[in-house]
Amino acid sequence: MTISRRTALTGSAAALALAGSRSPAGAQSSQVVVGTWGGDYGSLLQSQIDQPLVKPLGIEVAQDIANNDPRRTKLIAEKGSRRSSMDVACINDVDSYTLSQADILETVPEKDVPRLSAVLPVFRKPHSIPHIYSAMVVLYNPTKITTPPKSYADLFDPKYKGRVGFSDILYNFNMAGANIAAGGKANDFTAGNKLLKELKSRDPKVYPSNEALAAGLKSEEVWITTMWLARGFMWKKGGIPIAWSVPEEGAIPILFEAAVPRNSRAKDAAWKYLNAMLDPTAQVAFADKMGYVPTVKDAKLPADLAREISLTEAQQAKLRPLDYAYMQQERGPLLDFWSKEFKA
Template sequence: MRNFAKTAILAALAWCATLGVGHTQTEDKSPLVLLSTGGPTDTITRDAIANAFTKETGIEVVIRPQSDAMISTVLAQKDNPQYDLILTGFDSYTYLQQNGALDKVDYGQIPNTANLYPLARSSHGIGTSFTGVTLVYNTDKIRTPPTSWADMWNPAYKGHVIIPVVPITYGLDFLVMAARTFGGDEHNIDVGFQKLKELAPNVSGIYETSSNAAQMFQLGGAWIAPWFAGRVPPTRAAGVPVAAAKLKEGQVVYITMLAPLKGKFSKKVARFMDMYLTKEAQVAFAKGIGQGPARTDVELPPELAATVPYGADQVKALIQPDWNVIVSKRNEWAERFQREIVPLVGKK
């Protein structure tokens, strides 16, 4: 009888364990590690999301900034990732997804995705915000706002133009828009390279990160650049008179993607992703770095709404290039940029 009772108790405990009843040891309380984009994005992520997540769950959030080299590391370690999630642009997201480095997302575990714009929904990640890549310019030096991507070639800006390196996101965006503005597109990129060759003598510098671009504007040498409009608010807050141009061809959409690494999607990760999409977080990113909400039901005050992509019509107007084509050509275009464009920069 004693052995029977002991066996019954052990069986009951095992059954409870499968249900998670009274068995907290199986709950994952290890730190959640986010590979993020750095700068003000990380500050807002920590203040508006990570701290609340830790308070609710008791799980520490570790935020690590990324670089282009880190993307290669993520891919190399895809079968044993050291991060849980990556926050990145749609180009890097596409590259990682194509190469099997991401986990599929279960939208049923992320309630705040119910009202996402279609543009923010993807199989292996969620779009958390939209921003335009446009021409950012110094309003003290350029009194007439640019109205077209073609204005980058204005000879009046010679010696004060900076451009992003290819293959960073903004560099790819600018190359594609140079092609599109003058009769080509991502399928006919030779047009873009030809126009960059023509622009190169006017260029005073090439930036590799947004921090580089911000510093160039702060030093006063940069008057105009293809750049992420989301960096305008913090740059202005630092005392630099910059603005984002409204261009007739439109702005290229920059979708900030939050995606789980391969084998990492879990209830813990799903909860963090859900908190990233709260209305409060969406408003915080709009206020802090000019990122428009990815949710259709977020309401912004008029003065804030005027500074970000907001509402169905504006979101629909954002340009979304064919990233499958771009990503497949990224390395080739990067080599061409170094070979054909860099040697011409600043040359008469």
């Protein structure tokens, strides 16, 4: 059969168009769906990564916005599906561990994500890239608490009755902080749970979200809480009267990561997106706007910003990472305690 030049060109154009769609089996898409948080994080993804770095590559980005738990649940539910509803999943380090253990996340190939070479070695993982990190500190109102608190244990001082607040969505980290305050073990929260039960009698406030907790701090309903240093940095910039202390027992770190589900239908685009998340300019922008510290060696922060959001070497050496295996194994019982025995 003879094929004319016109027919060949038309066929090639059609093939290219087909390759850019998500419909045919095995086709790679020029669209990437990013499962992420909304608010400032989602906006910064759009302004610092999607538009300047990914769009010029011919990749269209759509955001699937939800909190951490629904995103984790969706990824688990879709494990057996031919296609995941998202191509890039933004997750915290606890869920990253859970999903990797369930074999839901694809191994990140260095050849497709060359910026991995710039990642600080302490943050390298086979199934995800580290985007930004911070530490859980003690936030307080310096006009109400004139002697800076030194530890997580200070939240449990009876003199702060009715003035302690928590964000409900950080229940597992709040419980880990209480456990450190009580001298408990990383794989046994018994001591911390006892301390939380004692605190319950002193009218602690539990807010449904980080933003609601910020409102409680702004209204001075709450004087002291635990929260990511990065959040404290943002809230202070927004005019909320707060200061913070890195707990002397050692702070709990938080790492926000990104990964690609094994059943993503747009892996080529997804790897390019992960690579863009490690761009030094974008990482500095996240630090400036949100207070999270870069995870790559070549992202240089201005000196004044570094003083605000970075930990000293001594504080870094005392970081208290969560026991991921324990947090996964006890996820249900931890939530039950928080919801039924502490918050209720």
